[in-house]
Amino acid sequence: MPELRLVIFDVDGTLVDSQADILAAMAAAYAAEGITLPDRAAVLSIVGLSLPVAMESLSPGLDPARRARMVETYKDAYVALREKARMHETSPLYPGARAALDRLQADPFTLLGVATGKSRRGLDKLIEGHGLEGLFVTTQVSDHHPSKPHPAMLLACLSETGVAADRAVMVGDTRFDMDMARAAGVRGIGVDWGYHAADTLTADAMIGDFSELDAAVDGLIGQATEQDA
Template sequence: MTVGRLRLIIFDVDGTLVDSQSDILAAMGQAFAQERLPVPDKASVLGIVGLSLPEALLRLAPQSADDARARMVAGYKDAYMSLRAKAGVAQSSPFYPGARDMLHRLQAVPELLLGVATGKSRRGLDKLIEGHALEGMFVTRQVSDHHPSKPHPSMIEAALAETGVAPEDAVMVGDTVFDMEMAKAADIRMIAVSWGYHPPEALAGADASIDRFDDLPDRLNAMWGTRI
């Protein structure tokens, strides 16, 4: 790797680094139940993970009035916070195998910068980072509070601006079509993970894919001509 040339790896969170599906499904079930609406099936709920909550509820409950969806957003947040507080972050959002070790391995490379782009709120991401002792891991944190929902490229554009990294030196690592479309809209490359919330065949348009975190350095080396 050319000394001093920075590269940026932007990670999605839920479905990529951690598996929060148990609490996501439970919280969404409570949000729908409070409005006496049929609870969407598992595939439908996991299919919207990564979107901002208002956009997610618009897709899951398109016939509901705006005020009802607003209550569901609030109900989801309250339920999710309660579930996480009861179980703790490590149990509520456990790392996928190899995720923590890979983050530390990549962070140890001076020319690599790590970031996240997530549909979580700032509060939710901060709690997850605190609970997993990841303070200082990510130099840029893009959350739903400050951006349009994925797949709008705003999160990636902000991450590039904050770090000063050129699009050709950045890559998105994620598990959903929203991540892939966001990366393409921002003109950066995309590495799809096979273990997340969208089926691998839906991510066939990604630049590369991995079945385990140990595969990630090889994919990055192939993209950038580096040795990680």
């Protein structure tokens, strides 16, 4: 019988193009403190990090109390945006994302997971908004783990599913995702449509479209199985 395998997805910049909501929520957090918002490229460069780490990266030396307020303002603004806007308009799934998730889930030996810098509240809103309930057997969020690229989220995915690291892949759009994968002993598949330049990812495989994902997953897990044999 084939061994189970696990495909773990980043969310922002990988499954959904959420930059409009991220930029708006970040603008609200900075405005509330009377601080000038860094430019768009700077904000998108920290997508994937947990919010406290992201804020510190964008504005080094912030007073901890002020940074904590900004984190909470961001979270509240993000949820408020989600309640007022249509998810499909402001945080749409990338073309082919849902079909790829459905194809992989249809394989009885493939499990799906999420490892995201989002909060539990933010991820739950996104899953509900896009009707993705029941697709993911493990979902790891920033509330309970150190920020990427620390491997804690991936290690928790492996532990919860009982899948070995060499039977798992991480799919993401940032160097934080790929560094996290390496730290956890998991192969990394980079996507070229996200928020970090493709040539900065140092992934084990790169894809330019979700139609290429199945072959990339098969190739990397096949390589690991052959090496172990």
